[in-house]
Amino acid sequence: MARVHNFSAGPAALPQCVLREAQDELFDYAGTGMSVLEMSHRSEAYRAIIEDAEATLRRLLDIPPSYRVLFLQGGATLQFAGIPLNLMRRRRAGYVVSGNFAKLAWREGCKYGDAEVLASSEASNFDRIPELGAVENRAASGDLDYVYICQNNTIFGTQFHTLPDCTDTPLIADVSSCFLSGPLDIERYGLLFAGAQKNAGPAGVTVVIVREDLIANGPARADICPTYLDLRVQAEKGSMYNTPNTFGIYLCGKVFRWIEQTDGLVAMAQRNRAKADLLYRTIDDSDLFQGTADPKSRSMSNVTFRTCDAETDEAFIAYARERGIEGIKGHRMAGGLRASIYNAVTMDSVGALTACMREFEASRGSRSM
């Protein structure tokens, strides 16, 4: 069967060459006579795999040596607890609530201390990134353990286009759905983390990049922090306190190599910008489709839009499916439509979607006016 145009929000499309390579190597990895699936995580062959994944990621993002790179399990969600357990030393942190995942992280933070909402866009159903002036002012007081943001809001299709300037307060960012979509200035962050299944690999791997001094003294809540979530332990053990997601990390490494071979993150960002521009232009030029995020906050990864009503949204989803386009139903919290245009989604796929949108609109004739 031919492959579809896959706009799934996650787990999401992977580069075809990565899938093919993994297929080729599945039975006998590099002459070892076994699959990566069957290999000890302590073996020499596997050590080379995880070390190469980390080294490639360090080259891609230009990660300074003062930052540690971890490959953990439990999804981005487990880090919602891991972050306060490790970093809430004075039991006071600030959260920018810009979407559902930020809200979940804030709620988890509330279990471990005073988690303040510094800004929120919930009143307008998370259609934008809130103003950051109040966040920066609050950070400047210097009594927060960290300021937490969700840099790209996967469900609502919004993205921080500038980061809050928090001076000496560590900035913590969930970058799950924008990770590796373009360059990042790692030194702006105290810790950033990403569930891999959006842009970096398969589900079951969470990449954590953390400034070493923040974890050097062990977790803030050493009394209750599960050892698995102790970032100092995980750093000391090279992400192998227990058995890591061996196959998932192997696939992430292949995705990192693919980004490098396709000219790195600056080129990736240019391609992503072109894809997003085409899709947003199609929405803005249409009389039927409308974007749901404030234009200044629009995400480059997750494009949220809708037609005139829910019934027409459903009709469009069915129409698109007949043309090999999948994964465009909006999240149940946001409704409408969403096209996730992560790295592995090609311009060709975005072109197929925009052509389908124009055809659908034309097929409805004057009914849509």
Ligand SMILES: *Cc1c(COP(=O)(O)O)cnc(C)c1O
């Ligand atoms: C998908 C997603 C999550 C949840 O990730 P899990 O790996 O399912 O825990 C958290 N934050 C953001 C921004 C996401 O896109």
